Amino acid sequence: MTLLAGAAHAEYPERTITMVVPFAAGGPTDTVARLVAESMSKDLGQQVIVENVGGAGGTLGAGRVATSDPDGYTLLLHHIGMATSATLYRNLAYDTLNAFDYVGLVTEVPMTIVARKDLEPTDLKGLIDYVKANADKVTVANAGIGAASHLCGMLFMSAIETPLVTVPYKGTGPAMTDLLGGQVDIMCDQTTNTTKQIQGGTIKAYAVTSPARLDIFPDLPTAAEGGLKDFQVGIWHGVYAPKGTPKETVDKLSASLKKALKDENVAARFKELGTAPSPEADATPEALKAKLESEIARWKPIIEAAGQYAD
The missing domain is CATH 3.40.190.10 (Periplasmic binding protein-like II)
Structure with missing residues (x-):
C-alpha cells in the first residue's frame, strides 16, 4: 500500500492547477501571479492557470481557497492583505493563520x-x-x-x-x-x-517606500529621505494551499516556486516593475508563515488606531 500511495503521489500534478488571485485581472498582484504561474507550469509539466476571484478586499478569493479540496490543485497567491484582513474584517469566513498551508514568499513590491x-x-x-x-x-x-x-x-x-x-x-x-x-x-x-x-x-x-532608492527611479528619494523617517512598507506576496495539503505536494510546489523565481524572464519582468524575486531562503513554507505572523502583529495596532473596519 505504501508503495502504491507513493507511486500515485509521485505523479502529482496530473491535471491543471488553479492559482486564485483574489483581485481583478490586470492589477499588480495579477501581474505577479501570471509571471509565476507561467514559469511554474513549465517546471511542473501541467498548466497553472490564474483565476481572478475579486471582492471584499481579497477575502472572497482567500475564502474560496480555504474551503477547496487540499489536493494541491487549488492555490492562492495573495499579498499583504492576507495579514491585514485578519484585523480589517470582523467576520472573516476563515481563520487566517490556520486555514492554509504555506508554499513560500514570491516578491516584495x-x-x-x-x-x-x-x-x-x-x-x-x-x-x-x-x-x-x-x-x-x-x-x-x-x-x-x-x-x-x-x-x-x-x-x-x-x-x-x-x-x-x-x-x-x-x-x-x-x-x-x-x-x-x-x-x-x-x-x-x-x-x-x-x-x-x-x-x-x-x-x-x-x-x-523602500529602504533605498530603486534602480528604475534613481532620482526619486525614499520616504525617509523626504522626511518620513520610519515610513517603510512593501507589498509582499505569498503562495498558499488549503490546510491539509499533503506535505509532499507542498514541498513540490515550493521547489517549483523557487525555480520560477530563478527564471531569467521572471526576474527581468519583475525588474521592469520595480521589484525582484524573493531570495531562495524566503520561498519556503517556514518563511511565509513567519512573515504572515509578524505582519498581522505589525498592522493590527495601525488598523485599530485608524478605526477603518469592514464587515
Missing part, C-alpha cells in the same frame, strides 16, 4: 507616493505641508478596503498624524484612471502599478 501631475508641491516635505494645510480638501484614492493602496494610505495618514478624505474605488484601474484625470489628488500604490505612469510623466512621484 515597493510602494510609491504619487499625485496628479499638476499638484502644486514639488517634493515630499512640501506635499506633507500641503496636505496638512488642506486636510479637509485633499483626496486620497485607493483600490478599496484591504487593497495595497488602502493600507499604504492609512500608514501615510498615521505617519503625518493627519486624517485625509479617502476615496475608495473598485480596483486599482479606476483609481489610477481618476488620478490621471485629476479627479483625485494623491495615492500610494505599488511600483507594479505606477512605474509606467511615473516614467511617462502622467503622474507626479514624490517618494518610494
Whole structure:
C-alpha cells in the first residue's frame, strides 16, 4: 500500500492547477501571479492557470481557497492583505493563520507616493505641508478596503498624524484612471502599478517606500529621505494551499516556486516593475508563515488606531 500511495503521489500534478488571485485581472498582484504561474507550469509539466476571484478586499478569493479540496490543485497567491484582513474584517469566513498551508514568499513590491501631475508641491516635505494645510480638501484614492493602496494610505495618514478624505474605488484601474484625470489628488500604490505612469510623466512621484532608492527611479528619494523617517512598507506576496495539503505536494510546489523565481524572464519582468524575486531562503513554507505572523502583529495596532473596519 505504501508503495502504491507513493507511486500515485509521485505523479502529482496530473491535471491543471488553479492559482486564485483574489483581485481583478490586470492589477499588480495579477501581474505577479501570471509571471509565476507561467514559469511554474513549465517546471511542473501541467498548466497553472490564474483565476481572478475579486471582492471584499481579497477575502472572497482567500475564502474560496480555504474551503477547496487540499489536493494541491487549488492555490492562492495573495499579498499583504492576507495579514491585514485578519484585523480589517470582523467576520472573516476563515481563520487566517490556520486555514492554509504555506508554499513560500514570491516578491516584495515597493510602494510609491504619487499625485496628479499638476499638484502644486514639488517634493515630499512640501506635499506633507500641503496636505496638512488642506486636510479637509485633499483626496486620497485607493483600490478599496484591504487593497495595497488602502493600507499604504492609512500608514501615510498615521505617519503625518493627519486624517485625509479617502476615496475608495473598485480596483486599482479606476483609481489610477481618476488620478490621471485629476479627479483625485494623491495615492500610494505599488511600483507594479505606477512605474509606467511615473516614467511617462502622467503622474507626479514624490517618494518610494523602500529602504533605498530603486534602480528604475534613481532620482526619486525614499520616504525617509523626504522626511518620513520610519515610513517603510512593501507589498509582499505569498503562495498558499488549503490546510491539509499533503506535505509532499507542498514541498513540490515550493521547489517549483523557487525555480520560477530563478527564471531569467521572471526576474527581468519583475525588474521592469520595480521589484525582484524573493531570495531562495524566503520561498519556503517556514518563511511565509513567519512573515504572515509578524505582519498581522505589525498592522493590527495601525488598523485599530485608524478605526477603518469592514464587515
